[in-house]
Amino acid sequence: MIRAGIIGVAAAIAVAAVGGAMATAAPEPKPTLATSLQPVSAFATIRDRDARSQALFAEVGKVLQHPRCLNCHPATDRPTQREAMTPHMPMVVRGDGGIGATALRCTTCHGPANYDVSGVPGHPAWHLAPPEMAWAGKSLGQICQQLKDPARNGGKTMPEMIEHMKSDTLVGWGWKPGGKRLPAPGTQAEFGALFEAWAKSGAVCPA
Numbered sequence: 586m587i588r589a590g591i592i593g594v595a596a597a598i599a600v601a602a603v604g605g606a607m608a609t610a611a612p613e614p615k616p617t618l619a620t621s622l623q624p625v626s627a628f629a630t631i632r633d634r635d636a637r638s639q640a641l642f643a644e645v646g647k648v649l650q651h652p653r654c655l656n657c658h659p660a661t662d663r664p665t666q667r668e669a670m671t672p673h674m675p676m677v678v679r680g681d682g683g684i685g686a687t688a689l690r691c692t693t694c695h696g697p698a699n700y701d702v703s704g705v706p707g708h709p710a711w712h713l714a715p716p717e718m719a720w721a722g723k724s725l726g727q728i729c730q731q732l733k734d735p736a737r738n739g740g741k742t743m744p745e746m747i748e749h750m751k752s753d754t755l756v757g758w759g760w761k762p763g764g765k766r767l768p769a770p771g772t773q774a775e776f777g778a779l780f781e782a783w784a785k786s787g788a789v790c791p792a
């Protein structure tokens with residue numbers, strides 16, 4: 586935990602130093618978005634355990650690489666928005682602890698729930714994932730390795746990670762994003778079950 590914290594702070598400083606230049610980088614173009622998930626049972630026919638594990642993670646990846654998640658796990662210190670994952674407007678930065686710069690906290694605009702009158706999404710813990718948890722622009726295999734690494738996953742054990750996927754309400758926002766936003770595919774319960782099945786089949790990462 587302490588080590589992860591120090592790395593996080595160092596990375597935050599590094600990102601802050603180059604943030605101005607990086608924030609203008611164009612987001613990766615995205616393929617057509619999935620709207621549903623296959624059930625865990627659909628993978629039972631894959632005899633080879635490693636191949637089954639990798640296939641399960643590919644299904645999990647339909648959620649992890651969805652804009653609803655990537656917009657808050659960006660490659661730079663600026664969140665992205667909408668399905669096209671364009672840089673957040675107005676310009677906002679991560680700041681200390683992901684809550685925004687001193688003069689412009691996330692909570693200045695993001696309330697404890699979605700506000701459909703203005704279309705601003707919300708949640709009581711609305712803030713940006715730290716730099717070591719950046720997923721945008723990475724391959725699914727890289728994201729997978731990162732999720733298994735306590736130095737880059739907030740010090741979580743695999744059981745804690747499964748629990749986070751299944752029941753964390755900020756993760757859950759991805760399925761009820763409000764406004765015209767497309768929800769993440771399937772349901773959080775289906776997603777959690779796939780992630781757990783992946784972990785129990787050896788947690789093998791795609792190449």
Ligand code: HEC
Binds near residue numbers: 756
């Ligand atoms: C509003 C911003 C926001 C959104 C949207 C969001 N996250 Fe996160 N996520 C965070 C923050 C902040 C953390 C850091 C841990 C914490 O403070 O809870 C985090 C941490 C995580 C972690 C644990 C650390 C890691 O990366 O290994 C996982 C797993 C995760 N998020 C999954 C998701 C998934 C899946 C979605 C989409 C369905 C999602 N998140 C959407 C902000 C967000």
Ligand code: HEC
Binds near residue numbers: 657678679685
């Ligand atoms: C000045 C107001 C303001 C501030 C401050 C602000 N936001 Fe936003 N944010 C918005 C508005 C408005 C939208 C909706 C944009 C749209 O989709 O039309 C938005 C959308 C988003 C989205 C896109 C959700 C999605 O999937 O499309 C993310 C992610 C986000 N904000 C994260 C943050 C984070 C993290 C912070 C603090 C570091 C922050 N915002 C600070 C106004 C703000």
